[in-house]
Amino acid sequence: MNILCAGLNHRTAHVDVRERFAVRESEMAGMLGRLRAIEGVSGAVVLSTCNRVELYASSLCPLRALDGFRALLAEKGGLSAPEAPLYHHATPQAVRHLFRVASGLDSMVIGETEILGQVKKAYSVAADNGAATRPLHRLFQHAFRVAKSVRTETQITSGPTSVGSVAVELAEKIFGTLSDRRVMILGAGEVSERTARSLQSRGVRSVIVSNRTYERAATLAAEIGGMALHFDHWEKSFADVDILITSTNAPHAILTPEKLEPLMRLRRGAPLFVIDLAVPRDADPAINGMEGIFLYDIDSLEQIAARSLDVRRQEVVRCESLIEEHVGGFLSWLRAIHSPEGYPAR
Amino acid sequence: MERLALFTATLCYLFGFAHTLFALGAGKFRPGRFNLAAVALGAVAQGWWLSMRGAAEHSCPIANLPEILIFLSWSIALLYLVVGPAYRLSLMGAFTAPLLLILQIAALLLPDERRPACFRANPWVETHAALSLIAYGAFGLACIAGLMFLVQEGQLKSRRPAEIFHHLPPISALADAIRRLAGIGFLLLTLSFVAGFLAHLGVAGGKFWASLLIWLLYGAILAGAWSGRLAGRRFASAVAATFLLALILLPLIQQLSTKH
Numbered sequence: 001m002n003i004l005c006a007g008l009n010h011r012t013a014h015v016d017v018r019e020r021f022a023v024r025e026s027e028m029a030g031m032l033g034r035l036r037a038i039e040g041v042s043g044a045v046v047l048s049t050c051n052r053v054e055l056y057a058s059s060l061c062p063l064r065a066l067d068g069f070r071a072l073l074a075e076k077g078g079l080s081a082p083e084a085p086l087y088h089h090a091t092p093q094a095v096r097h098l099f100r101v102a103s104g105l106d107s108m109v110i111g112e113t114e115i116l117g118q119v120k121k122a123y124s125v126a127a128d129n130g131a132a133t134r135p136l137h138r139l140f141q142h143a144f145r146v147a148k149s150v151r152t153e154t155q156i157t158s159g160p161t162s163v164g165s166v167a168v169e170l171a172e173k174i175f176g177t178l179s180d181r182r183v184m185i186l187g188a189g190e191v192s193e194r195t196a197r198s199l200q201s202r203g204v205r206s207v208i209v210s211n212r213t214y215e216r217a218a219t220l221a222a223e224i225g226g227m228a229l230h231f232d233h234w235e236k237s238f239a240d241v242d243i244l245i246t247s248t249n250a251p252h253a254i255l256t257p258e259k260l261e262p263l264m265r266l267r268r269g270a271p272l273f274v275i276d277l278a279v280p281r282d283a284d285p286a287i288n289g290m291e292g293i294f295l296y297d298i299d300s301l302e303q304i305a306a307r308s309l310d311v312r313r314q315e316v317v318r319c320e321s322l323i324e325e326h327v328g329g330f331l332s333w334l335r336a337i338h339s340p341e342g343y344p345a346r
Numbered sequence: 347m348e349r350l351a352l353f354t355a356t357l358c359y360l361f362g363f364a365h366t367l368f369a370l371g372a373g374k375f376r377p378g379r380f381n382l383a384a385v386a387l388g389a390v391a392q393g394w395w396l397s398m399r400g401a402a403e404h405s406c407p408i409a410n411l412p413e414i415l416i417f418l419s420w421s422i423a424l425l426y427l428v429v430g431p432a433y434r435l436s437l438m439g440a441f442t443a444p445l446l447l448i449l450q451i452a453a454l455l456l457p458d459e460r461r462p463a464c465f466r467a468n469p470w471v472e473t474h475a476a477l478s479l480i481a482y483g484a485f486g487l488a489c490i491a492g493l494m495f496l497v498q499e500g501q502l503k504s505r506r507p508a509e510i511f512h513h514l515p516p517i518s519a520l521a522d523a524i525r526r527l528a529g530i531g532f533l534l535l536t537l538s539f540v541a542g543f544l545a546h547l548g549v550a551g552g553k554f555w556a557s558l559l560i561w562l563l564y565g566a567i568l569a570g571a572w573s574g575r576l577a578g579r580r581f582a583s584a585v586a587a588t589f590l591l592a593l594i595l596l597p598l599i600q601q602l603s604t605k606h
């Protein structure tokens with residue numbers, strides 16, 4: 001019995017190509033049926049996410065099955081088989097590949113954990129449609145164990161890896177839960193909007209948007225469910241704000257110790273997290289030395305994200321070695337079920 | 347048997363501290379149950395020692411300096427067990443264990459002199475002394491939370507947080523813990539003063555003035571925090587520094603109390 005895998009991912013194909021191959025949930029049952037109709041394919045699982053479309057199968061005739069895969073995928077993408085940017089693997093590479101995918105090692109952001117949920121869902125859909133054979137059941141269950149082991153025994157998921165997630169982690173280390181916190185955006189830029197959305201996803205209570213052009217503030221406030229405020233009035237709401245995201249086009253610093261000292265007295269010692277995304281910077285670096293103020297500019301946020309990614313990259317070797325052990329374990333099982341004695345029931 | 351209980355407690359705190367240092371050094375620290383278990387076992391061993399000593403002397407075992415140090419570290423350990431999990435102060439055990447270890451080693455090294463006979467006579471004296479020590483236990487834990495606050499605040503201000511940053515609790519949770527623990531300590535110390543008055547202990551002399559100074563300092567710190575004038579780093583530093591002052595004064599107070 002062979003395990004096969006064919007597909008394309010973020011490394012082999014641009015998003016405008018990947019989207020043509022994507023298999024929607026409503027198409028999944030039909031796709032599984034067509035895969036199983038390919039000569040030599042006994043079972044199949046389809047994994048379709050924004051970063052990859054992959055077909056996994058158990059087969060006794062790998063060459064014919066792979067030809068069938070390529071033809072099916074090419075048809076789905078509206079390309080001829082040679083044109084389609086597809087890769088394919090057979091045992092043991094296919095097993096290794098799935099274990100790497102489930103562990104987040106093959107993801108665009110190394111170590112991201114969303115993929116594991118997507119692999120679980122793909123397996124569950126195949127099982128519900130009766131498309132998963134015994135080797136595939138075993139393979140995917142093993143992949144979930146590998147992913148768990150990689151996550152707990154290494155630092156592959158350590159630290160935040162984007163400006164938004166860094167801001168969220170820092171905010172949580174200052175305030176604990178964010179559910180009662182208020183955010184103010186000064187200057188309605190794209191990055192500040194994304195950062196505010198990240199904070200909103202962790203439950204911040206309200207967002208106030210202030211911009212030199214009031215209409216822009218009102219538009220952004222409407223988009224993210226916040227409240228618009230005239231730029232001249234932002235200081236009046238300062239005492240109630242916990243997180244200040246600033247990205248104005250001001251040519252000089254608008255947040256200086258002289259300006260913030262009287263405003264901080266109104267806060268009765270409550271901490272303030274200032275996220276300065278503007279270039280040139282809106283905040284005088286000296287305010288970071290003030291009691292209760294924590295200032296992060298775009299460089300410091302990006303450096304933290306980059307350090308987390310570095311840690312994850314350094315962990316890849318350990319992850320690969322863990323995965324290799326599991327690949328060996330699975331292959332032993334696969335060989336055993338096809339030996340004359342069969343595999344002892346567990 | 348008494349020495350065995352003390353050595354067991356010392357080893358527990360030593361293991362708790364060493365385990366965290368090793369795990370942090372290796373970058374593999376996971377806020378787990380090891381510190382909690384180490385401190386819990388240490389507290390059980392100390393409780394065993396205190397009960398043996400109490401049964402032998404027929405009174406609360408807080409009459410000489412080693413007894414006081416053990417009672418104090420036992421109070422800190424018990425408060426940690428209550429406060430640590432409740433506030434999810436996952437790394438607090440790592441900060442608590444070294445303080446407990448120091449107190450425990452000091453207790454082991456100091457001569458274990460017999461208690462004065464007068465100590466057994468008045469239960470209010472024992473209440474006064476026991477409440478004072480539990481109060482100092484709360485202040486000790488507030489000091490630890492204060493030190494954790496200063497470390498975490500330093501990490502946040504540095505903008506280049508190290509590994510420990512991910513394991514320390516949020517500074518807001520730490521500030522809450524400091525306020526509550528210092529508040530509990532202040533209340534218990536006040537009650538211990540009341541018990542002292544009921545025991546007709548003298549209201550003069552070095553011991554009284556030193557205790558009053560500590561009580562006033564904590565009162566002023568809490569009033570400052572309540573009014574919003576003392577917050578963040580200054581509040582945490584004040585709480586930590588006052589406990590360290592009390593720790594320095596404690597042997598002095600004890601010396602004075604034996605004369606008193």
